[in-house]
Amino acid sequence: MNTEALFDLNAAGIAYIVSAILFILGLKRLGSPATARTGNRLSALAMLLAVLATVFSNDIASWEWILAGVMIGSGIGIYSARKIQMTSMPQLVAIFNGLGGATSAVVAAAELIRLIDLDESIPQDVSITIMASVIVGGATLTGSLIAYGKLQGVVPTRPLLLPIRNVINIFLLLSMIASIAWFVIDPSIEPFLTAAIMALTLGILIVIPIGGADMPVVIALLNSYSGIAGAATGFVLGNNILIIAGSLVGASGLILTRIMTKAMNRSLLSVMLGGFGVEDGATGTVGDDERPVTSIFPEDAAMMLGYAQSVIFVPGYGLAVAQAQHQVRELADLLKLKGISVRYAIHPVAGRMPGHMNVLLAEANVPYDELKDLDEINGEFQSTDVAVVIGANDVTNPSARNNKSSPIFGMPILNVDQAQSVIMMKRSMSSGFAGIQNDLFFLEKTQMLFGDAKDSVEKIVREVKEL
């Protein structure tokens, strides 16, 4: 907590260094699915080490409160980790991000109260870091709660645009700067609470205008914030392990944010400004398209698949909603028994968070080496007999490649339209998140199979068995 704590070579200091090394090695092992599990355990070990070092190097005044916190927190943690459905992983991560932010803010508050009780003057660098910790932490908390609400459907997923939101945001930003200045001049409870309330409001206002389609970006960004909040707390307490682990998480979130925005061909700025996916008829094509589509039944799809040589499945969020991953795996197994090559093409923004689709398929025992990402698979569609699109839409829209006036022009897509034939499983002709029509539906080689994905795939499985 003081000058010595930074570079003091006592036992705790050494334990913190070992812990930092273990965190880095743990993350490094996440570089391959084969080593990832031990990597995660190394990180957990690093955490345990850091916690034990902290507990044993400090005289703890009263155990009761701390133990109560540990017991209740662990209980909730174990319960939610066991009970959560894989489909709801984005919500869980959103909530956990928020808790990380909340912890940083609460630690900053507790430290401030302690310093005030000590009755010493609080130097400027400490007051600035306390502000950083509470503002990033507070905004992360409410931002994550809104993101959770949108993912869960409690808060409307369409972008909510307040008419005078720019005025409100600027007013809020200015008052926040004012309260920081007030706090630095007079580090007391009132300006601290003012800044905290501003941060909590800001978090809400930042996420509320962002549409459902952009949620993967938002979660990744909040992930980064929760790390940065932790690092800021490290500055408040002069503790290196907090700074190191916090920045690792901050970097991780930033990288994922960049991957997501690139995969949607959007800039971070335009995501933050929100409004994407507003159905304001800007493109005008939805609903008034009268081009004919070919519609087929599960039996026909079974014939196409059963007599194909190679099949690529293209899963999207619709698959997760219909919980059809197990049926898809069963179908894939049947096809493989017939000697048909089966692979899965995963777009980076398929699902509601980075890598979401991979986890859902892993849950259904789909081997991870059959899951191919955009660059690996895009050259393969040409030589593929049937591409089966299940609950994905915008990420297969060829207009991203060849229609300059399309709002999603330039977005990297899966080249499903290059396969010999395409089966498109959908509930209806409705458009995707981007609110635009998919030209893929109207191609001669495309067969639409309407209905619930799980139900349709089940029927196909039955038919394929009888072939």
Next chain:
Amino acid sequence: MFDLETLIVALTVFVLAIFIGYEVITKVPPTLHTPLMSGSNAISGIVIVGALLVASKADGLISQILGAIAVGLAMINVIGGFMVTDRMLKMFKRSDGKES
């Protein structure tokens, strides 16, 4: 409280750690991005160290309660984060049936 020199040291640590994080994490394949997020989330639970530090120094009732709340929140993050990540990674299998 720390002086300018230690603040610079802390900043150095911060910047270097971000570079290491960047190098290590760009090598994580897309298939593991969800476990990466939940796992790094658990790592951001490192604020538990901060929570323990303030909780151990707390003497008044308010700071004791705040400390306990901070410890509890961080604990959800740590335990829940590592456990759910482990649960996910356990499911990743190769086609030759070997466990990951």
